[in-house]
Amino acid sequence: MTGARVEVVGLGAAHGRSRVLDDVRLTVAPGGWTAVIGPNGSGKTTLLRAVLGAHPHEGLVRVDGVPTADTPRRARARQMAYAPQRPVVPDGVTTAEYVGLGRTPHRPLLAAPRAGDRQVVADVIARLELTDLADRLVSTLSGGEQQRAVLARALAQQPRVLLLDEPTAALDLGHAQQVLDLVDRLRRQDGLTVLSTLHDLTLAGQYADRLALLSRGRVVAEGRPAEVLTPAALAGHYGARAEVVAGPHGPVVVPLRGSGRRCGSDRSVSPGGGGEGG
Amino acid sequence: MTAPAGTRPVAAAPARHRRRTAVVLSGAAVALVLAALAGVWVGALPLPPGAVLATLLDRALAPLGVDVPGGLEGTGAAVLLQLRLPRVVLAALVGGGLAVSGAAYQGVFRNPLADPYLLGAAAGAGLGATLVIAYAPGTSLGPVGVVPLAAFAGALAGVGAALALGTAAGGSSSATLLLAGVAVASFLAAAQTLVQQQDSDDLRQVYGWLLGQLGRARWTDVVLVLPYLGAACLVLLLCGRALDVLAVGDDEARSLGVHPGRLRLLVVAAASLATAAAVAVSGLIGFVGLVVPHVVRRLVGGSYARVLPAALLAGGAFLVLADLVARVVLAPAELPIGVVTAFVGAPFFAGLLWSGRRR
Numbered sequence: 001m002t003g004a005r006v007e008v009v010g011l012g013a014a015h016g017r018s019r020v021l022d023d024v025r026l027t028v029a030p031g032g033w034t035a036v037i038g039p040n041g042s043g044k045t046t047l048l049r050a051v052l053g054a055h056p057h058e059g060l061v062r063v064d065g066v067p068t069a070d071t072p073r074r075a076r077a078r079q080m081a082y083a084p085q086r087p088v089v090p091d092g093v094t095t096a097e098y099v100g101l102g103r104t105p106h107r108p109l110l111a112a113p114r115a116g117d118r119q120v121v122a123d124v125i126a127r128l129e130l131t132d133l134a135d136r137l138v139s140t141l142s143g144g145e146q147q148r149a150v151l152a153r154a155l156a157q158q159p160r161v162l163l164l165d166e167p168t169a170a171l172d173l174g175h176a177q178q179v180l181d182l183v184d185r186l187r188r189q190d191g192l193t194v195l196s197t198l199h200d201l202t203l204a205g206q207y208a209d210r211l212a213l214l215s216r217g218r219v220v221a222e223g224r225p226a227e228v229l230t231p232a233a234l235a236g237h238y239g240a241r242a243e244v245v246a247g248p249h250g251p252v253v254v255p256l257r258g259s260g261r262r263c264g265s266d267r268s269v270s271p272g273g274g275g276e277g278g
Numbered sequence: 279m280t281a282p283a284g285t286r287p288v289a290a291a292p293a294r295h296r297r298r299t300a301v302v303l304s305g306a307a308v309a310l311v312l313a314a315l316a317g318v319w320v321g322a323l324p325l326p327p328g329a330v331l332a333t334l335l336d337r338a339l340a341p342l343g344v345d346v347p348g349g350l351e352g353t354g355a356a357v358l359l360q361l362r363l364p365r366v367v368l369a370a371l372v373g374g375g376l377a378v379s380g381a382a383y384q385g386v387f388r389n390p391l392a393d394p395y396l397l398g399a400a401a402g403a404g405l406g407a408t409l410v411i412a413y414a415p416g417t418s419l420g421p422v423g424v425v426p427l428a429a430f431a432g433a434l435a436g437v438g439a440a441l442a443l444g445t446a447a448g449g450s451s452s453a454t455l456l457l458a459g460v461a462v463a464s465f466l467a468a469a470q471t472l473v474q475q476q477d478s479d480d481l482r483q484v485y486g487w488l489l490g491q492l493g494r495a496r497w498t499d500v501v502l503v504l505p506y507l508g509a510a511c512l513v514l515l516l517c518g519r520a521l522d523v524l525a526v527g528d529d530e531a532r533s534l535g536v537h538p539g540r541l542r543l544l545v546v547a548a549a550s551l552a553t554a555a556a557v558a559v560s561g562l563i564g565f566v567g568l569v570v571p572h573v574v575r576r577l578v579g580g581s582y583a584r585v586l587p588a589a590l591l592a593g594g595a596f597l598v599l600a601d602l603v604a605r606v607v608l609a610p611a612e613l614p615i616g617v618v619t620a621f622v623g624a625p626f627f628a629g630l631l632w633s634g635r636r637r
Contacts, residue, residue, distance in 0.1 A: 054529045077535030088388070088527035092580020097295075097522075104523050105535035110516055112583075153526075157534070 003031040003193035004064040004079065004160040006051070011059035013043075013050050020046045021057070021217045026195075028161075028210070033187055033194040035204040037228075038214035039238050044197040045085060047214065048165050051195065052082050063161060077105035081154035085166040085197075087146065089139050095149050096134040099125055102156025121156050128152045128182065144175035151182065162187070164196035168203065176200070180207045205229050205250040213237060225250045299584045302577045306591035310370060313598040317366035320602055322610055323357050325350065333358055365495040368503070369601040369615075370594035372492070372556040373566055375507045377593020378586055379549035379556075380567025381574070382514045385521040385582050386545045387452045394553040394567040397459035397546065401466035402436020403429040403557040408470045408484050412477050425487065426502065426558040433554035436466055441546065451528070452542065489614035490563035492601050503555040510552035511590060517545050518583035525582070565619040566593055566600075569627050576630060596623070 008026040012019070020043045028034045036044050049055040053068055053076065061068045063079055071079070081102070090098070102124075103117040113121075125134055128148050133141060138149055147167060154162060167183065168176035184207055187194050198204040204211055205225040213221040213228050215237040221228045229251045234240045241256045319330050333349035337359070350358055379394040387396075395401075406428035414424060437459075444458035474484055520541050524531045528538040553567075570593040571585060578584040597615075600622055604613040 049529060052529065052533055054532050073532075073537065074535035077533060080533065082530060082533035084527065084529055088525070088530065090522075090525035090580055091390075092575055093522075093525070094295075094579070097579075097581055098526075101523055101526060101534060104519075109520055109536070112519075163533075 002160065002191040003187070005030050005062075006161055006193055006195060007060075007062040007065075008047075008051060009060040009062065011047070011050055011057055011061065013046055013055055013057040015046070019217060021050065024059070024214075024217075024219055026212055026219060026222065028193050028195050030193055031187065031191040032210060033184070033196070033208045034210045034212055035196050035198045035208035036212050036214055037198060037201060037204050040199075042214045042237075043217045044199075044214055045165055048082075048163050048195070048197055052080065052163055054082075074105045077157065079159055080161045080163060081157040081159035082163040083147075083150045083154050083165065083167060085169050087150045089146060091137075091139055093138055094135055095130055095138050095141065095152075096121065096125065098138045098149055099130070099152045099156050102153040105157060120158065124152045124156045128155070143170045144178065147171060147175070147179050148182070151179070151186075155186065159192070161193045161195065164194065166197050166199060168198070168200065176203060183207070201229060201234075201253040202251075205253065206247065207250075229253060295579065295584075299578050299588070302574075302584075302588055303591065306574075306588055306595060310591050310595040310598070313595045313602070314366050314370060317369070317598045317602050318358055318362040320606060321357070321362055323354070325354055325358060329354070330358060334363075360496070364497045364500050365492050365601065366598055367500050368495040368559060369492050369598045371500065371503060371507050372560045372563065373570075373597025373600075374590040374594035375503075375511060375552040375556045376563065376567040377570035377574075377589040377596070378511050378514050379552045381571035381582065381585050381589045382517070382521065382545050382549040383567075384571055385525060385585075386542050386549075387456060388525065389452070389456070390572070391568075393564075394549060394556075395562065395564075396463075397440040397455070397550065398436030398462040398466060399433040399550055399553045399557060400436075400562050401463040401470065402439075403433040403554065404488060404562065405466045405470040405473070406430070406432020406435075407487050407561075408473050411483050411487070412473050426499070429561075430554050430558035432466075433557050434550065436462055437546070437550040437554070441543065445543075451539075455542070455546070486614065487561045488616075490561040490616035490619075491612075492560055492604075492615055493612055495559070499559040503559050506555035507552050510548040510555070513548040514545065514552070515586050515590070517541065517548070518581075518586045521545065521582035521586075525580070561616070563597070563616045563619055565616070565623045566597055569623050570596055573627065573630060 006028040008024055011021055011024040013021040024047060026034065036047060038044050046055055050057040051061050063071070068076055100113055100117065100121045103113060103120065107114060107117060125131055128151060130148060130152055133145060133149070138146060141149060147170070151167070162183070164183065167179055171179060180203060183194060186192060196208070198208070208225065210223065211225050211228040212219050213233060220237060221233055226246070229244050231242060231244055234242045234253065243254045243256055245252045245254055318334070319325060319327055329348060329350045332346050333355060336346040336349045339346060349355065376394050380392070383392040383394060383396055384390055407425050410424050410428040440455065440459040440462040443462060444455040447454050447458060474481060520536055523534050523536045524538055524541055531538045571589050574585055574588040574592050578588050597619070600618045601615055603622060604615045604618040607613055
């Protein structure tokens, strides 16, 4: 199982009459991790849902050169797994059963899980350290545990591409790091291609190997984290005052309070306020 | 029911689940058989239990050429085979059909309050029956009265209108379908009240029908509903695993290779067909479709692959018992069965909720 090249070509989408995405171009190399960043409402989630095929769109999404629109639904499900920002947690279903749903595209819809399916599920559960939680109801797990269960379900699909919409949205810093470490380990071990959205810029810069900055439905910058995360880009597209510090694994974004003294900022906020932050 | 976190291998969990499901399913099947036996035995005309069993066995084994002696004769046999047996069979079919439909509706709309009457089936059937009772009383087509046919057509028309409105308004998302169903149901209910109020002589008959009745059950009714109920229940049972996938959300279902909209329409259509058939022969029997799935869920967990078959059996057993109570409590008069299902079912369900809270 190796990752696939994901290409997004000229993708556009709308919510009703308002355009959300325009001519988005994006390539994720096999085994790469691209994080889509951008201010609220820039179209990150819509982009991910369009790549999944869950949002109507124009343009093309290709996996290893084959347009997904030409791939049958179930074959596509064996290629691409998806974890939404707010997973729907079904009632009365155990973690093991929930993870087992990931086997759906691998067996006839009417058939019961087979021994092979159960083996994959058991392996994934062991790998994500969910063994002790396997019999617990998913609805009783903590946020971090649920996020791991969602990842386990996606991995049980044995996909080549993981689409993760804000995998850390509901998590505190420690649990967010655990989940991202896990994704990074899985992608390195299995060679999975990861396309995720991440609103936390520092985490995005630390974990992803490429960032795509989405602003008003267009990709305005794409490249290595240090190339994309610049104070100018943060000021211009987020309206944020921040300093970018080089860290050992990528740039660290430090938000600053008050003052308008920002080098390279073309949109500094009015003077006054309480000096320089930090 | 929760297992202690321990070192037990993961593979043990599904095996334990399957065993538990097998126990619940066979328990429900046994309950259904016992309820049916009690149902044909109890009644105004006392029948010796041994003879009842012998007669049933005799009839069941007749095609094999086996002759069981000691059966009932004359009036006793007629009461058993022409009055009580079709009634019990019909109660089991209607109860099972309503419970499966209710569970399916709850799954498709991800809403624990959904029941088979949600999308206008009840209101449509009510309007159909009321129209016939008011304007064409006593007509019949062959052996079948017109009221069941009108109720059947009304129920299907009601759900059909809700589906058409819902899909026209915004695809097959669950919220749109639900709202369309609410709109259609209120409109049809208003139309029914309008017809009903024009002629107060019919009120009693309409209310009697609305509250549900199995008292006039004959074999023709069983034959009338069996094809629809059977086909619809089969489709629903086959959709169990797909409903499990739908339970994690539309986008995720799509990412797992299931088309949520098509699945929703298929399940709603099948559940509505079952409901329409049930309503046609028994009127509106509440509570079965809402509560039996919840009871069953507490026993076998939330997976629809297990809930649906268990609901089929448990719903059948429950309605046979409820009908028995309806016949006995005010004998020789009968309570409307809808009153009994709520009267027996509500406290039972409350008790279940209470015991679940303590667990």
